[in-house]
Amino acid sequence: MTDIRRIQDAEVAGKRVLVRVDFNVPMKDGAVTDDTRLKAALPTIEHLKQAGARTVLLAHFGRPKGQRVDEMSLEPVAQPLADLLGDPVDFVDDITGADALEAVSDMSDGDVLLIQNTRFEAGEEKNDPAFAEALAKLGDVYVNDAFSAAHRAHGSTEGVAKHLPAYAGLSMQREIDHLVQALEAPERPVVALVGGAKVSTKIELLENLVKKVDVLFVGGGMANTLLHAKGVNVGASLCEKDLADTARAILAAAETAGCQLILPNDALVATEFKPHPETRLTSVNDVAENEMILDCGPATITALAVAMDGAKTVIWNGPLGAFETPPFDTATVTAAKHVADLAREGEIVAVAGGGDTVAALNQAGVADDFTFISTAGGAFLEWMEGKALPGVEALR
Template sequence: MSDFHTLDDGDFAGKRVLLRVDLNVPVKDGKVTDATRIERVVPTIRELSDDGAKVILLAHFDRPKGERNPAMSLKPIAKAVEAELGRKVGFAEDCIGEPAREAVGAMADGDVLLLENTRFHKGEEKNDPDFTRALAENGDVYVNDAFSAAHRAHASTEGLAHLLPAYAGRAMQAELEALEKGLGKPAKPVVAIVGGAKVSTKIDLLTNLTHKVDALVIGGGMANTFLAARGTNVGKSLCEHDLAGTAKQIMIEAAEAGCALILPADAVVAKELKAGAATETVAIDHVPADAMILDAGPKTVKAVNQWIDRAATIVWNGPLGAFEVEPFDRATVEAARDAARRTKEGKLVSVAGGGDTVAALNHAGVAEDFTYVSTAGGAFLEWMEGKALPGVEVLKA
C-alpha cells in the first residue's frame, strides 16, 4: 500500500526495532490455549530477525490498569512465542528503565526479546509523552504489527510513531490491504452481512454500511429488532423494542441510499435455546407468541446466497443465528460455505472479522477459504463503522 511505509521501505540490519505485537492471547493454567495472534506476528519477527535486527517486542496483556500485577505478566507468553518462532526469545522484567536497558544492551543482531506488559504503567493508556520517550530510548525504529490495538491511541500503538521512523509490519500490512479491498475501494456489487445479538452495539456500523454497500443482510438477534419495528410479531425472541425508532431510521437511510436491506423471510423457532430443543420452521409473520426466533430459515438462506452469488465483495460481521447451539447454526454455516466456495472459485473477495464471526467461520470449517479473516474485534468494527484508527493514521507516509 503506497500510503504506508512497510518493511520493504527500511533497512533494519543492526537496528534496535521496537515491534508492537498483539500477544493478548487466552491463557489457562499458565498455558496459551489459542496461539492465533502469535502465529500472525511470527512472519514479521522472523523477517526482522533474519535481516539482522535486534527485535524488541512490545505488547500488553489483559487489563492491569497501570499496576504491576504478576498474574498479568507476559513472561509465560515468551515461551509460547519461542515455540511458534522456533528460536530463543529473551524476557525483560520491565518495558522501560534499567531492566529493559540492560536486556536490550545485551542483545546481538538477530536476537528477539519480549519486554514486560506495557500496561503495567499508567502512561501506556494515557499515551503519556514521558512514558513514550522512555519506551523510545530502547529503539532506533518502530514497527507496528498490532492492528487489533490500532483503534486505541496508546503510547506503544500511536505515541512511538511520532518519535521514531515508523513502519507497518507484515500482519498490519495484510490487514490494511484486505480492508482496502473490503470497503476502501471494493469491487462492486458489495454485500455486507451483519449479525449478532444487539442493534445497540452496531448502530454506527449499520448506518455507515447503508451508504457503502449495495445490499445489507441483517441476521441474528438484531434482525428481530428490525422486524418488530416493521410491525412483525417476534414472540419471545431477543429484541430491543426501545430501538424501533433507530431501526426505522436505518431502513429509511438504506432506501434513500439505494441499498437493499435483507431481513429474514422465515425463521427456525423453538421455546428454549438448547441443543435438541423441538424446533419448527415458520414464515416470519407466523412466529408463535411463546416461541423465539433462533435462526434464519431456508428461504432466507436461499435469498442470502443469491446475494452472495451476485456479489464481487462481501464483508461479514456476526452470525445469522444462535450458531453455538445446533441446529441453530445452519443458516450461518450454509451462507459461509457459499461465500467460501465463491472465493475459492476466484469470483469473490470475502473479508470477515469480529470474535463471534471468526468462531462461526471456524465452526463452518471455512475460515481458511475466506480472502481475509480479521482477528481484531474492536478495531475491525471501528474500521467498518468508517472511523479513523489512530494507530493506522500515524503510520501514513
C-alpha cells in the first residue's frame, strides 16, 4: 500500500472539501463530447456527498495562460456532471474572489459546486503562494483526485496542499496503487513493452525500466534506432542516428542490470508509407536502402508472446508499429490480444498507459481486459521514468 493519505481517513462531515479533478474534457460547440473524465470523478464526489461534505470542485480546461477565455469556461461541464451524478451541480464564474467565497458559504451538507477554470488565474501555473493561499480559504480539507495533473506543481495540485489537510481521492488512489503494483512492488517476472516513434522522447523511460523489469521489448520506430546502434542497416526507416551512443548506453545498462532487452528480428517493410502498400516480410538484417520497417514480423511477435507467457506482470507503453496505418497494426493488435487473454485468465497483471497506447488497445478491442489502463498521459510517463510527482508527494 502506497504511503499517501487517503480520503477514507478524512473527517469530512459538514466540512468544505476542495477536490482537484480532471475535467479537461473534449468539447465541441460548447458541449462535452466524451465524459470519461467526468465519470472518473464520480466515486470521490459520491463518497463525499454520502459523508455529508460540501464538495468544491477545482479543475483546469485548456491553456488560457492566465487569461479569461470564454471558450475555455468550465460552465458547460456542470450540467453533464449533474446528469451523471443524479444531483444538482452549481457553478460559479469565479475562482478565489468574493463570488466564489459567497457561493461556498451558501452551500449545505451534500452540495456540489464547480469553480471556474483555475488556469484563468496566472497564479495557478506559476504555483503562486498567494493564489494557493486564496484557494485554501475556500475549504477545510483538500483532496487531489487528478493523477493526470499530478506531475505539475501548480496552485491547485500542489500549492494548496501546503495550507490544508491533504488526501488522495479514490481515482487517484486507484491509479497510484496499480502503478506501484506494476513497477514498484510487482510480482515477477516483469515484462515491459515500449513502443513509439522516437527514442528521444523516451530515453529516461528506457533508462529506468532496464533497472526495474526482467524483460524489456522495444518496438515501433524507436527500435530502429537501437538496431542501428547495434550495426543493423535499417534502410529508409525512421531512425535517430544521432542517438546511437545513447542507444548503445541503454543496451549496455540493460546487460549490466540483467534485463533481457528484446528487439525485432523480423519486420514488415515497404517503400511507401500509406495504407495497404506493397509490403515484404524480411529479417531486420535484410532491409533494402529504400525500404522502411513499419511493423514487427511474426517471428518477433512469437518471441514476445513466449516472454509474456513467462511473466506475472506486463507493462505497456506505446504501439509496436505504425498501427494507425493498416496493415502495420498487426503486431500491436496481436500482442494486445495475447496480453488481454493472459490478464483475463488471471495469469498476469497487465497495466498500460499513454494516449497512443490506449488508442491501440481500443483498436484491438481489448482495453476492458487489461487490469488497469491509465489515461494520465504525461503523469503516467513521468511515474514510469521514476520521477517524483509533485501532486503525489504533497499527499505523503
